[in-house]
Amino acid sequence: MATTKVGRIKLGSQGLEVSAQGLGCMGMSAIYGPPKPEADMVALIHHAINSGVTLLDTSDVYGPHTNEILLGKALKDGVRNRVELATKFGIHLTEGQREIRGDPAYVRAACEGSLKRLGVDCIDLYYQHRIDTRVPIEVTIGELKKLVEEGKVKYIGLSEASASTIRRAHAVHPITAVQLEWSLWSRDVEEEIVPTCRELGIGIVAYSPLGRGFLSSGPKMYLPRFQPENLKHNERLYEQVNKIAARKECTPSQLALAWIHHQGNDVCSIPGTTKIENFNQNIAALALKLTPEEMAELESIASADAVKGDRYTGTFATYHESETPPLSSGQPV
Template identity: 80%
Template structure:
């Protein structure tokens, strides 16, 4: 099995495994929750394999994914991992709200600490940016939580370049989590360069295109009841037929390289730099083992360029999300001068 090295994430001192484990699909959004004993066994297997950077959020379930991780981290396991969770998306029935007000930030952190059964969170992200609250106000409260020892490092997810700059001016941001894969490359224009200029680590979620680069178009046939990917624009029939050609070309190249399509797609993300940590999710030990083999695949600059030519921005049909889900494109917050604390 490939050796999983360590990387420095950001410039504040956090060190993580070169590949992380996204835990969302174990409990939420990708169909029914998976059997708890199997998922705990998978988490322990990941840690034993050197993948110690675990990613969750209070909205996964909601709450059930953090509870699952809490059970997996009992009995001496906590000290072996870098634990990342997120706050900011509040789900109540069909209603979804984004919150970044100080009172909520603190309450969310206390809730996560309790569910995870830990004294502190290594990396605490704002999952989505509350456009009603100046980012300085949200980060100000997170800074207090750092000072109190409840969190070690601060992160943002799906934040624009200007939001990242404003946040970083209040307290150093350690990592920005964003969707980055062969078919999600809009972040390369402004957000990645901003992170690099400020010394902020990059955590790439959905590096396999939500499973598209594992199975290709036939993936949609295996979506279970309650799998939200069914509703994503890229997986709609009119777009999928077109996107199939991207998968076919990557698949062809993988065959030449003697690896799987998913390993090649993941290796592409790893080759973006040693400040990038992809966090592919899985619920199967076999897939996990395959994913870490991507670390041993070497790509030449010519091969990187060839892969990128298959999935240029205009080659992909359909947006990443439907219009109801916020991304960095709508993450600007009001100026600090507008804030009147209630």
């Protein structure tokens, strides 16, 4: 299958420009089975860049650390200046236990660690992966602002943040992008978070646009939506998407990605893959055009009550648990 050239969009209001579709790199090193062969993943990353996909998404917790190291190896020999590199901090693992941290000392140490593993002098887009509800968001963003001023970070992002947290953060330093789960089976962000981002001129990066493989008939996971009591109900959504895809002569995953692409030119999806053939299918979705009637049909079958089960287990923080304490009088930012 021939690859499709990828256009570019402006992400946020601060000047960051990225490919219209990015590449989520997590699965190359973690979560979806054992780490994949390094040489194959480097070849995939180079193929993506040569195809025009330049926003590469990782995090220090993927592995942990090994995904950043992989990207560092892939970005050697003149490749670095061809990409927009995004990574994240905030999920600290100690002896297998997960702790969310946003205190200034941790923010700085995490950034230094990522810079070293990635082998770069500056991170293009640095996200707070999850919000530390013990630390006022203004304090965390204040430290990120210092990192921007020092030239170690170009643009600041948030992930899984509520609308009010986004507003408070943006008041300290402009937020360039908010990463959120958005797909045909995760549409709750449309109610408040997406409008807030657009009001403030913040770009949107949609992760898991294929419903963690659900909309591409991929691997099933341990998450609530894949459990037997929910899966039978949820499979109806896939069956309906599949029927429309057959009519459009495309795959269900291409249809799901095209739906995200049609949400606006301030949205970049970051589907992940470990196979070049799947990558080629994903970017081909950029050429798929949907009529207003087709968009309405998809949204009617993917309504708020179309999916049963939570996105995560109760132990994993989302934007619903991202409110931080107010900034105390005299507290440094």
